[in-house]
Amino acid sequence: MEDKNILELERRFQEKIDNDIKIEPNDWMPDDYRQTLIRQISQHAHSEIVGMLPEGNWITRAPNLRRKAVLLAKVQDEAGHGLYLYSAAETLGADREETIDDLHSGKAKYSSIFNYPTLSWADMGAIGWLVDGAAIMNQVPLCRCSYGPYARAMVRVCKEESFHQRQGFEIIAHLAQGTPAQKEMAQDALNRFWWPALMMFGPNDAESKHTVQSMNWKIKRSTNDELRQLFVDVTVPQAEMIGLTIPDKDLKLNKETGHYETGEINWAEFWEVVKGNGPCNKERVDARRKAKEDGLWVREAASAFAEKRKNK
Amino acid sequence: MSKKEWPLWEVFIRSKQGLNHKHVGSLRAADSTMAIENARDVYTRRSEGISIWVIESNNVFANDSSESDALFEPADSKIYRHPTFYDVPDGISHM
Numbered sequence: 001m002e003d004k005n006i007l008e009l010e011r012r013f014q015e016k017i018d019n020d021i022k023i024e025p026n027d028w029m030p031d032d033y034r035q036t037l038i039r040q041i042s043q044h045a046h047s048e049i050v051g052m053l054p055e056g057n058w059i060t061r062a063p064n065l066r067r068k069a070v071l072l073a074k075v076q077d078e079a080g081h082g083l084y085l086y087s088a089a090e091t092l093g094a095d096r097e098e099t100i101d102d103l104h105s106g107k108a109k110y111s112s113i114f115n116y117p118t119l120s121w122a123d124m125g126a127i128g129w130l131v132d133g134a135a136i137m138n139q140v141p142l143c144r145c146s147y148g149p150y151a152r153a154m155v156r157v158c159k160e161e162s163f164h165q166r167q168g169f170e171i172i173a174h175l176a177q178g179t180p181a182q183k184e185m186a187q188d189a190l191n192r193f194w195w196p197a198l199m200m201f202g203p204n205d206a207e208s209k210h211t212v213q214s215m216n217w218k219i220k221r222s223t224n225d226e227l228r229q230l231f232v233d234v235t236v237p238q239a240e241m242i243g244l245t246i247p248d249k250d251l252k253l254n255k256e257t258g259h260y261e262t263g264e265i266n267w268a269e270f271w272e273v274v275k276g277n278g279p280c281n282k283e284r285v286d287a288r289r290k291a292k293e294d295g296l297w298v299r300e301a302a303s304a305f306a307e308k309r310k311n312k
Numbered sequence: 313m314s315k316k317e318w319p320l321w322e323v324f325i326r327s328k329q330g331l332n333h334k335h336v337g338s339l340r341a342a343d344s345t346m347a348i349e350n351a352r353d354v355y356t357r358r359s360e361g362i363s364i365w366v367i368e369s370n371n372v373f374a375n376d377s378s379e380s381d382a383l384f385e386p387a388d389s390k391i392y393r394h395p396t397f398y399d400v401p402d403g404i405s406h407m
Contacts, residue, residue, distance in 0.1 A: 026377040076357070083354050087338040090320065096340065097317055153337070160358070299342075303318070306343035 017218050022148040025091040033217055036210065037147055038094045040219065045085035046103045046110035050284050052078045054118040055127060063121060070167050071124060077160050084153040091149045104289045106276060113196050115278030122175050122182075122189035128168010130190075130197040130235065136161050137231045138201065141221035150219075169238070176242040183243070190239065191247040198262065199270045201228040207267075232260045320369040321347040323354075325361035333365050344368075 009028050016023065023029055052075045059075065062068035086096055102108035113131050118124070139161065142154040175186040202208055202224040214220035222230075236253075239246050250263030272278065318340040324333035336355050341347035347366040355361065375383055391397050400407055 024377070026374060028378060073357075076353075080354050080357060083339060084337055087320075090338070149337075299318075302342040302346060303316070306346065309343060309345070 014216075017146050017216075020146075020218075022151065023146050024148045032213075033219075034092050036214065036217070036219060037150065038089055038092050040214075041085055041089040041092070041150055042094060042099045042102070043109050043111075045082045045089060045099070046108055047114065048078045048082035048085060049103075050110045050114045050288065051131075052082075053284055053287055054114055054116070054280075055124060057118050058121060058124050061121070062124075067124075067171070074128070074164050074167060077164065081153075081157045081160070084156055085150075088147075088149040088153045100292070104285060104292065106285060109274065111200060112270065112273040112278060113193075113200050114284060115273050115280045116192065116196050117280050119192075120185050120189060122172060122185040123193070125168050125170075125172030125175060125186065126189035126193040128164050128166075129172050129238075130168075130193050131200070132161055132164040132168060133235060134197050134200045134231050136165060137227045141227075144218070144221055146218035172244075173242045176244055186242075187244055190244050194247050195266065195269075196273075198228060198232070198265055199273075201225070201231070203267070203270070229259055232262055233258075236260050318342050321351075321366040322369050322372055323347075323351045324365040324367070325351075325355055326363035326365075327361055329362065333363065336360075338369060341366075 010030055013023070013027075013029060013033075016027075023033075055071060055075050055078075059068060059071050062071050086099065089099060090096055099108070103110065113134075118127070136158065139154050139158050143151055143158055145151045145154065172186050172189065175182040177183075178186075205211060205223045205225045208224055211220060211223055215223070236246055236251065248263045251260060253260050273281070276282075320338050320340055321344070322338050323336050325336050326333045339347065339350050339354055341350050344366055348364050351364050351366060356364070387393075
């Protein structure tokens, strides 16, 4: 009887998904669907939060006040995106404190791109242009994700991200048209961020263990390789336009398909970074832990103040 | 401290005068005043609102979604509540 019930609930659930009816927090859902979403949404939230660090590194050293105000606004947006996502994860029953502890203990992952260092101002350009550009490719289809709160959070995020990409492109385009030394800085940033940006889309479809189920549940609406291809196709002409060279000697346009073909991605490097052995993994998690510890007195003060106000 | 989490607040924003407040998401804060201040930073960075309501999530009560078919069924059979149910002869206007 019980099993039959579950089967019927699962059938109705999948029927809703197939008819593009969104799933909302109080609706019945299979446990795997819930767990998959909690994993994906919290990883996404962590990526936004950790993503503030490489850019935060340059706020005090921005070349002028305009660039500084813009970068500050962008980093603040990322904090906001992390918060939208943590609260979306909470609607599934995830405990916020535990979610954050999982990041700090190394149990939870975040996008491996943020484990690369930001060595020059041009990296702010490369991150906005390539990293936010790749993130947008990933996030736009998520606005149609089957889980309502995640999809709604993504709509807000995507609206805000488009400024992120443009500000980055403006930085790098400006440098690319500057002095030879500035152009070299821009090219160097592209050289270092191009391949990690391609890795942001995740393993090839054949290697991606979650893709099939996530596509059936409409948590994921396009495969890793499809999105990566889309990103390459739009980005290569942008690089050409500003006079920079994509660091891939095998890159060529296939006239028949109209798509660019790239060289082989270094997946060994990707997996090393995912496993925690990237250039900045330890630094990033340490910085998050320190931020939490250093902020303890502020949180305690806020609680004490709220208590005092309540008793007045 | 770590186990005493701040309460969760549901945030509602009125985007402009004349429109109703609309649910936009949630956040954690120590009390209602701080929840409003945080909501300002999290949900209105681009002038999305002119008024904010926050309600502690514990105080939101909802119907049981597994029984919503039965709950809303009575309205489904009363199509005569809609103007399109009625025949109006050609030539009649202002109705």
